[in-house]
Amino acid sequence: MRTTKAPRRAEAFIVTKEHRRFMEFANVVRKERYIGLCYGAAGVGKTQSARRYAHWQSVEPLLTRWGPRDEADKKIYATLARSRVLFFTPDVRANFGALRHQIDDLLGRINVCIDQHTGKTARTLPWDYVELVVLDEAERLNTAALEYLRDLFDRNDIGLILIGMPGIEKRMSRYPQLYSRVGFAHHYRPLLGDELSFVLARHWQKLGLQLDGADFTDAQAIASIARITGGNFRLLRRLFLQIERVLRVNDLTVITDDVVNAARSTLVIGVS
Structure with a gap:
């Protein structure tokens, strides 16, 4: 399974006004269970803000290198239980089948971790825990993959954020069934x-x-x-x-x- 790799050169995160605006946007999408679009030029900090919001820098190593657990992993379980966010970057030319398989894998692993934290052993639905899906590089999605995301959104009580370059909002408008469910848009701007x-x-x-x-x-x-x-x-x-x-x-x-x-x-x- 592939997700976004952590940057090789670790940088101290700087909390900017744009990051705080992204957090407010994400919180509203999550609370109201809408689809949100976040767009901005490459390099302005969209991905970093999304990863920070999802605590992905902390939880990604465990979720991607799935294997035997140890005592230190309990901190990650607690982080996932607080976050309830699934962050994902699709492969280039991501198709419906690959997207569904990769998201299902991540969801299952997050559920196992939160089960370990809460002590629960039975859930009624697979989306009982995750409240928000944040999908980066949304331009990579083809029509079938976008339709899958719309169906995923319709069938589950979750919020969905699609992150991309300027113009993604115009592209999404060509898919009226998806675009009609967009409740919020956030333009991520450079530092000034x-x-x-x-x-x-x-x-x-x-x-x-x-x-x-x-x-x-x-x-x-x-x-x-x-x-x-x-x-x-x-x-x-x-x-x-x-x-x-x-x-x-x-x-x-x-x-x-x-x-x-x-x-x-x-x-x-x-x-x-």
Whole structure:
């Protein structure tokens, strides 16, 4: 079974305004049992927010490497019992059969874990526990897979969130039976203004530096970074990896406009 792999380079999660807006959106979809659409440019943080909301970083290793249990797994059982969220990324060109099989496998494993936590041994329905399904990369779904999700939503008392790129809401409108069940839409936007400055300060700190907005050198570097990345989380991380390299290679201790541009020259800039 395949689900989203955790990133190899673990990054400390930064709670932004957009993440809080996503949480509010997800909570409403879950409470009202609607279908919700979340869309935004690649790299703005949609997937990270969804994984964080579902506590997927913690529970995914156990669910995907299914095997003998040990005492430490009880923490994961408790997390799943609190979360009640199934997060899933379909394979490219996911078809109905594969999607159903993979979701059923994940659902069964989540149910077993929550049974272990609650001490229950019998459930009346397979969806007694999971309250929300979050499906990333929804553009990969073909018509049959979308119809399966609509049927899954109709037959069970669950909320469903489909995450994708801008334009997914227009694509879904071509499927009136599914689109008529969409109750909420959330546009996930890039970092701007003070929030971008806050995130940049965190990046400065990770390099052992102090960001001073009143320092012209720092202000110039901030302006260059904002222009290059457009507030895109993924590009920020890629750019700062190169900034760190430029500082180290040249034995520098200040991020200047020249350092930023040198780092930018090594990247293939694109939101991908």
